[in-house]
Amino acid sequence: xxxxxxxxVLRKKHSSDDSGYLSLAVTxxxxxxxxxxxxxxxxxxxxxxxxxxVSAKFRDGQTTGQEINLAVGxxxxxxxxxxxxxxxxxxxxxxxxINRMIAGRGDGGDFFDFAHNLMEGYLQVRKTKEGMKAKYxxxxxxxxxxxxxxxxxxxxxxxxxxxxxxxxxxxxxxYLSAKLDSETTVPMLLxxxxxxxxxxxxxxxxxxxxxxxxxxxxxKNPDRTYLTLDEVKAISDALNEGKLExxxxxxxxxxxxxxxxxxxxxxxxxxxxxxxxEDEAIKVRTKKTGVPVYFPLRKSPIxxxxxxxxxxxxxxxxxxxxxxxxxxxxxxxxxxxxKEITTHVGRHTxxxxxxxxxxxxxxxxxxxxxxxNTVNIYAKTTRQKLRNEYERFGGL
Numbered sequence: 001x002x003x004x005x006x007x008x009v010l011r012k013k014h015s016s017d018d019s020g021y022l023s024l025a026v027t028x029x030x031x032x033x034x035x036x037x038x039x040x041x042x043x044x045x046x047x048x049x050x051x052x053x054v055s056a057k058f059r060d061g062q063t064t065g066q067e068i069n070l071a072v073g074x075x076x077x078x079x080x081x082x083x084x085x086x087x088x089x090x091x092x093x094x095x096x097x098i099n100r101m102i103a104g105r106g107d108g109g110d111f112f113d114f115a116h117n118l119m120e121g122y123l124q125v126r127k128t129k130e131g132m133k134a135k136y137x138x139x140x141x142x143x144x145x146x147x148x149x150x151x152x153x154x155x156x157x158x159x160x161x162x163x164x165x166x167x168x169x170x171x172x173x174x175y176l177s178a179k180l181d182s183e184t185t186v187p188m189l190l191x192x193x194x195x196x197x198x199x200x201x202x203x204x205x206x207x208x209x210x211x212x213x214x215x216x217x218x219x220k221n222p223d224r225t226y227l228t229l230d231e232v233k234a235i236s237d238a239l240n241e242g243k244l245e246x247x248x249x250x251x252x253x254x255x256x257x258x259x260x261x262x263x264x265x266x267x268x269x270x271x272x273x274x275x276x277x278e279d280e281a282i283k284v285r286t287k288k289t290g291v292p293v294y295f296p297l298r299k300s301p302i303x304x305x306x307x308x309x310x311x312x313x314x315x316x317x318x319x320x321x322x323x324x325x326x327x328x329x330x331x332x333x334x335x336x337x338x339k340e341i342t343t344h345v346g347r348h349t350x351x352x353x354x355x356x357x358x359x360x361x362x363x364x365x366x367x368x369x370x371x372x373n374t375v376n377i378y379a380k381t382t383r384q385k386l387r388n389e390y391e392r393f394g395g396l
Contacts, residue, residue, distance in 0.1 A: 023035045094204055122144070191219070226353070
């Protein structure tokens, strides 16, 4: 597609008028011209249509014809520059794109405006049965919103699609790596960010040629680290014996609840004894149907002990995940656990230990709120442990 022609024209409201307003007229082949009023009212006798020029004899108060020509010419030249850059990127020209350029909002529009409209569309689809069954689940929407939060933190409140190139992505990747320190989360968030870019490309607001040469970090299967029962007991003992204090003790208590019940980190802050404990059982989650899932405490001494500690100390959880992970390193050190513990390890531990003591996959999936396929990952872990034990000790 060729670069659209840009002309300065004198637009009159009525053909009989003896004056009109200067306007930029951008002509896209096969479409009506896009026009922008520049705010200068010029008598027709002072306008040279061939040269697209105001006569030097014209004066409007303190403004001369020459000054108007300079100001209007600068606007035209800037618009032509943006059009040329847009053309070099291989992006299509549409009236909407031209209007954004004229308004000074970049050649590809604002990323956040587009993302907001896209998310609104996703939410509308999700209200249908088809949307609920498809990719527009609450979890999917939550991850996309998380991506947008990180983009805002990195880029600020405005981001033109024209600014997103290989170097920008490399900088964004570096920001995510420094903030999250995760070899699995960063590739996942970047993959979701590219979903926005791909959607924008389909709507003609972005071209993948802008990010040519960028290599996305490869996704690595997460390390399914989990604690043994002895290691969980070591943390529980450290908590109950007073070896852990203050915030460190608080994090340890909530981590033990996660190990014992599979309570997600996102629900730590929602946990209160009054809300989630009923008839000697902890409510670990609520199904989509609104039916709660409870985990009995009668035969779970470690879980019951952590809940008792929270009740006795009257504390609630308000830390970020990053802060919690820092405290968990201290918990592991004091308890003598030689593993890298994060908030995710608690759910891994819960699933793996329940399987090891004989729980069915279906029961574990019900407690954690995950699929059988996800539980199978933990089952593989326990089978690997059995193989290691056999290689070490042999059989009977």
